[in-house]
Amino acid sequence: MAAPGTGRVKRRIAAIVAAGVLLLSQGLLSLAAYAQQADKLPRVGVLTNAPPTSAYYAAQQGAFRQALRDLGYIEGKNITFVPKSAQGNVDLFPELARELAGANVNVMVVAGEQGLRAAKEATATKPIPIVALVCDMPDHLMASIARPGGKATAISCMSTDQAAKRVQLLKELVPALVNIAVLYNPGDRTRDSEYKQIQEAANSLDLQLRAYEARSPTEIEKSFALMAGDHPQALVILGDVLMNVHQKLLADLTLRNRLPAIYLYREFVDMGGLISYGASLNGMWRRAAPYVDKILKGADPGELPIDQPTRFELVINLKTAKMLGIQVPASLLVAADEVIE
Numbered sequence: 001m002a003a004p005g006t007g008r009v010k011r012r013i014a015a016i017v018a019a020g021v022l023l024l025s026q027g028l029l030s031l032a033a034y035a036q037q038a039d040k041l042p043r044v045g046v047l048t049n050a051p052p053t054s055a056y057y058a059a060q061q062g063a064f065r066q067a068l069r070d071l072g073y074i075e076g077k078n079i080t081f082v083p084k085s086a087q088g089n090v091d092l093f094p095e096l097a098r099e100l101a102g103a104n105v106n107v108m109v110v111a112g113e114q115g116l117r118a119a120k121e122a123t124a125t126k127p128i129p130i131v132a133l134v135c136d137m138p139d140h141l142m143a144s145i146a147r148p149g150g151k152a153t154a155i156s157c158m159s160t161d162q163a164a165k166r167v168q169l170l171k172e173l174v175p176a177l178v179n180i181a182v183l184y185n186p187g188d189r190t191r192d193s194e195y196k197q198i199q200e201a202a203n204s205l206d207l208q209l210r211a212y213e214a215r216s217p218t219e220i221e222k223s224f225a226l227m228a229g230d231h232p233q234a235l236v237i238l239g240d241v242l243m244n245v246h247q248k249l250l251a252d253l254t255l256r257n258r259l260p261a262i263y264l265y266r267e268f269v270d271m272g273g274l275i276s277y278g279a280s281l282n283g284m285w286r287r288a289a290p291y292v293d294k295i296l297k298g299a300d301p302g303e304l305p306i307d308q309p310t311r312f313e314l315v316i317n318l319k320t321a322k323m324l325g326i327q328v329p330a331s332l333l334v335a336a337d338e339v340i341e
Helices: 004-041 055-070 089-100 110-124 158-172 187-206 217-230 241-245 247-257 266-270 281-296 319-321 331-336
Strands: 043-048 079-087 107-111 128-133 152-156 178-185 207-213 234-237 261-263 274-276 312-319 338-339
Touching: 043 055, 043 089, 043 110, 055 079, 055 281, 079 089, 089 110, 107 110, 107 281, 110 128, 110 152, 110 241, 152 281, 158 178, 158 187, 158 234, 158 261, 158 274, 158 331, 178 187, 178 217, 187 207, 207 217, 207 312, 217 247, 241 247, 247 261, 247 266, 247 319, 261 266, 261 312, 266 274, 266 281, 266 331, 266 338, 312 319, 319 338
Parallel strands: 043 079, 043 107, 107 128, 128 152, 178 207, 178 234, 234 261, 261 274, 312 338
Antiparallel strands: 274 312
């Protein structure tokens, strides 16, 4: 004969088990419903060159996602991000762009002309809109600034238009300047026009110009080794996805070689570089957010004019200037939008 209360205990255990099974099934159903809902959310593919663990990546993606939050997009609620990083190797862009196309994203946001070219090729048979962050308008990939045409538009920093100004700023910073170096990535053909502008500016100021190429971090270091033997008095660094992802390396090398250098983006100066003049790189990512918003709401990217900056920042790192033994003219300090001390 069963002990007194045994039946009640068994019934209680059975009730607890049943409740647990119910809660578990409800939880599984909730998870399934959540997953199903997530699949229906707009998917934004993001193709960059920056390593996800870098401060550079965190800053640019933080700026982009915050700008989208300001427009009402909450990750997991009404938007999903599909990030892909080339980890500093732009040769991976085509493969990563194909992965984004295979993930059926609703729009791709890509870095640089290399990213734009890879995205256009990956979506040749798919109607996936593209927003590219570029230094200048890629003439061979878009019809015009006002009407890019096709399925892509862009956010530009207009670096070529400001190239001569950067040479002039270096001359003002180093009055005795006679010879100048330029470091660029020959793999980025959009830099050709900027390089030409720098040549013309150097000629107008009677400066001797020598170019150094770099397609990788190793080649960046080799170019600086060559510069050490050639003794240029100053350096212009052209901005592209390679140079941008190695901001800290470039800032450290210029300081180590005691070489005054000017950059396109202020983010280099934040990393210890001397001086920059141009649009903010993080600002470009912020400017991309409204375009993504318009495209997700049905806008034709080919009808969205290429977005151009309305403001260019002059930023000077006074601490770096002192380490290089440079006395920054008062005229530059007054003109600067920000002086880092």
